[in-house]
Amino acid sequence: MSHPLTRKTMRTLASILTCAALALSVCGTAAAQTARVSVVAAENFYGDVVRQLGGDHVQVTSILSNPDQDPHLFEASPKTARALQHAALVVYNGADYDPWMDKLLAASKNAKRTTIVAAQLVGKKSGDNPHLWYDPATMPAVAKAVTQYLGETDPAHKADYDARLQTFLASVKPIDDKVAALRSHYKDVPVTATEPVFGYMADAIGFEMRNQRFQLATMNDTEPSATDIAAFEKDLTERRVHVLIYNSQAADAMTRRMLKVAKDSRVPNISVTETLPAGKTFQQWMISQLDALSGALQGWQR
Template identity: 40%
Template sequence: MKIQSIMKSKRQGFFISSVLLGSVLVLSGCGTQSPSISSSSAHGSATSPTQQTITAVGAENEYANVISEIGGRYVSVTAIMSNPNTDPHTFEASPQVAAEIANAQLIVQNGLGYDSFMNKLESASPNANRKVIEVQNLLGLPNQTSNPHLWYNPSTMPRVAAAIAADLEQLMPAHKKYFEDNVKKFDASLQPWYNAIKQLKIKYAGSPVAVTEPVADYMLQAAGMDIRTPWSLQAAIMNGTDPAPQDVQTEQNLLKYHQVKVFLYNQQVVDPLTQSLLTLAEQHHVPVVGVYETMPPGYSYASWMLKEVKDLQKALVYHQSTQTLS
């Protein structure tokens, strides 16, 4: 399967026609947004009007959040895709998005076709001094990589954070130690997530689970879960194509006959098929865990990832569903 086709898919019911780019990530501990100001990122008071800041863009708000955590008071960060109620795969860039990208000094984007509109807009406004971190390239992943949801991989964000710090240091050499200290704090913030994954793997490795698409697959694999949903079904739902009837039947049987312990449901891609699967899981009392492609409001990247693991644990231990994050 060619992941580049993701951005071309036609999903039912959801698309983003425009983005209001006056919104930014303000605090490292939250994904809420406000008119564009410099990020304080939990490192003291907000930047004074006279203090120089670096204008940065995260294609997805989880990346914007990490920029905010590393750059702190020296960055003003805009998140382009941040709505947890919409499907990021069908994003359509507006002129406002183009203007924000044109003005950015630092950009972090996912790659693997997930946010390919970024490359087009960057090419339309060339800037030799602009720093662009494409996570696919940072991780050395080929274009054929099947799962683009790289932020669910526990090994991804520490490398992204280090790359952000390196670019910020080039833009503001005087604050090198500040950025490096923030990388250490960010890495430390991920330890509870890592510990939760480790404990889940120790106690529940091999637990069978079903998914609608591969949003959280990297995290599930790290925790030792057995993903029973056929990859071809996951890819079809992800790419907005018609799945094979036998794959749909396989998924339905997983839920009907309790062949899985948890059903992980992408809350940002909802269509008649996924809704029918959700109903089936509820009817047969299979615990449901909602997962997201962009960071829900009220979370930092670290707290969001930790919450997903804890919700999975509650489903496995107590058969408790957590369909939405609030």
């Protein structure tokens, strides 16, 4: 025999249902808050910029992130392939800097995945200097493309993404200002480098960059000609250049040789890297290298 529900029982049941509904609502809200856009960046400087643009709404994995590793020696692993399989957005350099990305993406088809290639955004192709992140125009272009994607994919947070983009664009202005200041003082000053990592930034400053055949040979892992080596050493010993720029992540025997000649000839040198150092943002990294360059050129007189 069934018993009618008492008022007390009905109130208790109503309370339980209300609490349950509230709990589901809270869980739903929490789930919505923790559902982040999965992003894989081939290089950690692109990953850093995506984090700045996406904040808590993105989950970023950077593949090349060891500042002590020569990026040219990188080999993709199954772990890399798995990360790409689950990524909603992939950001990479292109222009043959990270050709393993094209192979991995081709082997890991995903119709819902979006790719942003920096080289395509700034009109660079195979055969061009691939160190695009040193071109002051590159990161703003990448940032705008990433923000457009995030706003379309996650419209609930579009206002936050747009605000973060404006903050980012304002934060790279000091880099442009530093480049302009260096250009005003050191345009046409002859400098040299062991490879063209810093090439776009050097162009923006307006340096006369010497020994470019030597640099290309180093970048392509080929032996510079005897003539190019002799010309490089002569520039250093006769102090025809005012600073030597070298890639500390790929310091081979020839690079060490040129550093010694520069030191013996009292030509200042500065180190640049291909990977974002730990604990720094992209902006801090660029400014610190420009500051080092400015310091190395302090004694120069026009």
